[in-house]
Amino acid sequence: MTPTWIRAIASGLAVVLLAAATAAEDLRDLHFGEALYEAYQEHWFESLERLDAEIAQHYRVDEPQLDSLYAHIGSAEFDVGDFELRYRMHHRAGRAIRAVLEADVAEPIRNEAAFRLARIHFQKDQPHEAMHALERIHGEIPDEIRDDIEFLRANVYMALGRPADAVKVLDDLQGDGELEGFSAYNLGIALLQAGRERDAVTQLDRAGQVSSGDPATLAIRDKSNLVLGTLLFEASAFGPSQSALDRVRLEGPFSNQALLRAGWADASAQNFERALVPWSILAEREPTDAAAQEARLALPYAYSKLDVHGRAALLYGRAVEAFGAQLEKIDASLDSIQEGEFLEALVREEIRQDKDWVIRLRSLPEAPETYYLMSLMASHDFQTALQNYLDLEDMRKKLVAWQRSFDAFDDLVELRRRYYEPLLPGVDREFRRLDARMRLRLEQRKHLARRLEHLLIAPRPEHLATADEQRFSAALDGIEARLAESSGADDAELQQRVRHLRGALRWSLETQYHERLTEAHRHLHELNQDVEALDAQYVAFVRTRQAATHSYAHYEAPIENLRARVTQAQERLEIAMKRQGHVLESVAKQELKLRRDRLEAYQNEARFAFADSYDRAAKAQAAK
Amino acid sequence: MQGENAESPPVTALDLNTMPTWRARLARVLALALLLAAAGSPGGAEEVGKEEMRSLDEQVQEIKSDVLGIAAELGQLEEKLLYPSNTQVAVFVSLAEGETFRLDSVQVHIDGEPVAHHIYSFKELEALQKGGVQRIYTGNVATGEHRLDVAIAGKKGGSDVSAKQDWSFRKEAEPKLVGITLAGDGSRIELGSW
Numbered sequence: 001m002t003p004t005w006i007r008a009i010a011s012g013l014a015v016v017l018l019a020a021a022t023a024a025e026d027l028r029d030l031h032f033g034e035a036l037y038e039a040y041q042e043h044w045f046e047s048l049e050r051l052d053a054e055i056a057q058h059y060r061v062d063e064p065q066l067d068s069l070y071a072h073i074g075s076a077e078f079d080v081g082d083f084e085l086r087y088r089m090h091h092r093a094g095r096a097i098r099a100v101l102e103a104d105v106a107e108p109i110r111n112e113a114a115f116r117l118a119r120i121h122f123q124k125d126q127p128h129e130a131m132h133a134l135e136r137i138h139g140e141i142p143d144e145i146r147d148d149i150e151f152l153r154a155n156v157y158m159a160l161g162r163p164a165d166a167v168k169v170l171d172d173l174q175g176d177g178e179l180e181g182f183s184a185y186n187l188g189i190a191l192l193q194a195g196r197e198r199d200a201v202t203q204l205d206r207a208g209q210v211s212s213g214d215p216a217t218l219a220i221r222d223k224s225n226l227v228l229g230t231l232l233f234e235a236s237a238f239g240p241s242q243s244a245l246d247r248v249r250l251e252g253p254f255s256n257q258a259l260l261r262a263g264w265a266d267a268s269a270q271n272f273e274r275a276l277v278p279w280s281i282l283a284e285r286e287p288t289d290a291a292a293q294e295a296r297l298a299l300p301y302a303y304s305k306l307d308v309h310g311r312a313a314l315l316y317g318r319a320v321e322a323f324g325a326q327l328e329k330i331d332a333s334l335d336s337i338q339e340g341e342f343l344e345a346l347v348r349e350e351i352r353q354d355k356d357w358v359i360r361l362r363s364l365p366e367a368p369e370t371y372y373l374m375s376l377m378a379s380h381d382f383q384t385a386l387q388n389y390l391d392l393e394d395m396r397k398k399l400v401a402w403q404r405s406f407d408a409f410d411d412l413v414e415l416r417r418r419y420y421e422p423l424l425p426g427v428d429r430e431f432r433r434l435d436a437r438m439r440l441r442l443e444q445r446k447h448l449a450r451r452l453e454h455l456l457i458a459p460r461p462e463h464l465a466t467a468d469e470q471r472f473s474a475a476l477d478g479i480e481a482r483l484a485e486s487s488g489a490d491d492a493e494l495q496q497r498v499r500h501l502r503g504a505l506r507w508s509l510e511t512q513y514h515e516r517l518t519e520a521h522r523h524l525h526e527l528n529q530d531v532e533a534l535d536a537q538y539v540a541f542v543r544t545r546q547a548a549t550h551s552y553a554h555y556e557a558p559i560e561n562l563r564a565r566v567t568q569a570q571e572r573l574e575i576a577m578k579r580q581g582h583v584l585e586s587v588a589k590q591e592l593k594l595r596r597d598r599l600e601a602y603q604n605e606a607r608f609a610f611a612d613s614y615d616r617a618a619k620a621q622a623a624k
Numbered sequence: 625m626q627g628e629n630a631e632s633p634p635v636t637a638l639d640l641n642t643m644p645t646w647r648a649r650l651a652r653v654l655a656l657a658l659l660l661a662a663a664g665s666p667g668g669a670e671e672v673g674k675e676e677m678r679s680l681d682e683q684v685q686e687i688k689s690d691v692l693g694i695a696a697e698l699g700q701l702e703e704k705l706l707y708p709s710n711t712q713v714a715v716f717v718s719l720a721e722g723e724t725f726r727l728d729s730v731q732v733h734i735d736g737e738p739v740a741h742h743i744y745s746f747k748e749l750e751a752l753q754k755g756g757v758q759r760i761y762t763g764n765v766a767t768g769e770h771r772l773d774v775a776i777a778g779k780k781g782g783s784d785v786s787a788k789q790d791w792s793f794r795k796e797a798e799p800k801l802v803g804i805t806l807a808g809d810g811s812r813i814e815l816g817s818w
Contacts, residue, residue: 030757030803030816033716033755033757034758036757037758038756040751045695049699053696053700091685092685384677385677388680388681392684392687402694543710559701562694565690572683572686572687576683580680
């Protein structure tokens with residue numbers, strides 16, 4: 001199994017990569033930015049929900065290069081994998097990154113994908129597969145991941161039991177700014193595994209003196225000093241052991257263990273007076289902490305070695321009481337677990353809002369089930385199980401809310417149906433009538449346009465006659481017809497006048513022809529604008545009409561389908577939650593029973609030691 | 625235990641027998657555990673069963689995948705039902721690159737009506753500063769011209785900062801996405817170029 005600290009580093013790297021991958025680019029796609037907004041808040045479900053939808057949409061469009069996600073699609077594909085990894089969906093993350101790896105992509109991108117895939121395998125305790133993925137890296141490597149790749153390679157070598165190879169890789173990484181503390185510590189451990197104890201001590205001493213302001217680096221520096229102190233202690237080098245342990249910060253994740261060991265280093269060197277200092281500090285610390293519990297026994301032991309038996313007896317007596325109180329707490333915790341309250345406490349929403357919720361849980365007087373949660377959290381299996389349980393609980397809440405929303409959707413659809421269905425037949429009738437009139441007018445307009453176009457090729461002035469001119473021409477036709485049938489004396493003169501008038505009419509039509517044609521085109525153009533406005537109104541009406549139907553029609557099947565899927569998911573989830581909860585309870589009970597056994601042993605030791613010290617103190621008193 | 629150890633000779637080399645019995649026992653266990661933890665040994669309660677844990681983990685992954693699939697379909701359904709494209713309008717907020725002022729709140733009005741008022745948590749502000757984009761409002765408006773008013777309040781170096789800006793926008797048949805970028809240490813609100 002991969003150690004917790006390596007996993008923590010690897011997931012830390014994932015965040016760094018996520019930030020590096022996306023922040024450098026100018027954001028062009030709002031939905032991608034939205035997914036990042038959720039991801040930066042570690043809302044992995046929501047970020048995946050949005051990014052999945054956006055990528056799917058991108059691949060659906062006809063011309064992806066015109067889509068706003070086009071500029072980010074490379075990062076988006078990687079980010080999906082990262083988000084899935086952070087959401088502990090290793091299978092999907094692996095698939096997403098493998099897809100990039102298999103695609104026809106540039107060498108740096110393929111190498112980055114291989115690195116990410118290796119990281120996933122490593123996190124899944126598959127070091128052979130991780131090494132295989134790392135072996136696919138060759139050619140151009142992006143600068144920002146060059147050291148991360150080597151750091152991962154060294155971790156994989158260690159996981160494969162090849163510490164000598166890890167040493168070679170880590171040697172080259174020394175001095176790297178970002179990974180300095182981690183690579184220095186790992187090199188020390190690799191040397192230790194390779195059987196080079198002397199070199200390991202030198203290296204851990206170096207790792208224990210790295211200067212940094214970064215909390216993670218400071219923590220790993222503390223751990224280097226703690227491991228070094230323990231190694232030296234076991235080699236009976238109590239002075240150097242003490243120096244290393246003294247470098248561990250007084251407030252930090254390893255301070256309690258360091259204080260305890262520092263005391264033992266002093267005690268082993270028969271310097272019991274000095275041992276009192278770290279143990280006195282530690283004995284006052286969190287009573288559920290294993291090191292603090294041991295210090296409560298170690299402190300009177302040091303006093304007894306200094307022949308201060310009265311003080312030793314007093315402290316042993318207090319230790320008996322303190323262990324008794326802790327045993328009661330453990331029993332209360334075990335009872336709470338038995339009654340199912342442990343799982344309820346874990347999912348308290350108000351507590352989970354707080355970043356330090358685990359610590360807060362311990363201080364809640366009404367929550368005995370969580371007193372020992374901090375020590376349980378040290379186990380990776382428990383952490384994974386807990387995180388899975390919390391994820392399941394989040395999904396359970398979502399599913400419950402969705403199930404409720406289906407009822408609201410049903411109501412909404414029904415309300416819309418009741419509103420629109422009686423209205424729409426009347427609207428449709430009126431629309432059909434207007435539609436018929438519109439089509440007729442549009443046909444007339446088309447006809448006019450055709451005629452005007454024809455006039456450009458074959459001029460027909462009479463076609464542009466005004467209504468008066470047409471009446472006038474028709475009147476002349478009538479007169480001419482009547483003259484043709486009569487035989488009066490002045491017919492010739494009249495016919496002459498008609499010809500004259502027709503000539504005048506023709507003159508007007510011929511001379512004004514171009515002007516009239518231009519005018520007719522202007523009018524047709526004006527008509528076009530009206531027709532366009534009419535068309536827009538028509539389209540808007542059709543769209544609104546469709547929207548009215550779409551607002552209530554054809555929802556039954558998808559809602560029912562989703563309702564059924566949610567129900568199925570709820571059933572599966574309930575079973576998984578029960579199993580996961582059982583695992584959590586079992587791990588917690590197991591751990592608590594171990595703690596209980598140890599506390600009982602401590603209490604017995606303290607009782608005997610109390611009696612012994614009491615006797616010695618009484619004898620000393622009597623001897624005075 | 626104290627009796628026998630009290631008479632032990634001075635310790636010159638680590639000899640677990642010279643320590644109290646409980647400590648000797650623990651020293652072996654703890655020192656070993658510490659080193660093994662660093663080197664990659666399993667930690668915690670292993671008896672629960674590796675296979676059980678692995679199978680459960682896979683089951684949880686499948687459920688996550690399933691629920692994400694449902695979320696995607698539900699999202700589409702909701703959008704179609706509640707925010708159809710011909711009326712949909714969405715307003716997004718982002719910070720210009722390098723902005724470090726503390727954004728406290730953003731208010732959005734459309735056509736004079738308040739539609740969104742958001743007060744930012746530290747995590748949300750940090751997400752904006754890293755380049756995330758917040759969808760602050762999704763709603764419906766009719767096709768045509770509309771007015772958008774945005775007001776922000778925040779702090780820069782202990783002093784209050786605030787800004788207001790209004791724009792008009794045109795809603796067409798497709799969904800309208802409006803991006804707002806806050807710049808100039810909270811003194812400017814710009815309409816994004818999306």
